[in-house]
Amino acid sequence: MAYDENCPVCATAEIVCGKWTLLIIRDLADDxxxxxxxxxxxxxxxxxxxxxxxxxxxEEGMVKRETFPEVPPRVEYALTEKGRALVPLIEDMxxxxxxxxGAEGDCTPAAEDDAAVAPAVVAPPAFAA
Structure with a gap:
């Protein structure tokens, strides 16, 4: 199957199918x-x-970075409106x-549980040009 830059599915997959990308969006969905x-x-x-x-x-306009003028500097990331539009896709997944x-977990971040490992989102095979 050839990659079609005019195909909405191909264009979306090009952005979100990178390893970790959907999990970053998932984690930023709440706050x-x-x-x-x-x-x-x-x-x-x-x-x-x-x-x-x-x-x-x-760069895709899905996440905004905000730097606060503090010492040490504080930087926070949040979803933009364009990024929030992907949340229903994550909910469907x-x-x-x-x-x-059969995955029964609640998809909460694994910050407190050293034994839990977040699964990697693996990109599909590259589209042929």
């Missing part, structure tokens, strides 16, 4: 968070990967996972 909070909730993500994903989501895959 704004600091980098360290996201890093804690996404067990297994490297700081570099988290930084790259957040930057890509900012949660319902699908419960119904068809």
């Amino acid at each position: 704004r968070q600091r980098f360290c909070e996201l890093e804690r909730s996404l067990k297994g993500i490297s700081p570099r990967t988290l930084s790259l994903r957040l930057r890509a989501l900012e 949660r319902s699908y996972g419960r119904r068809w895959l």
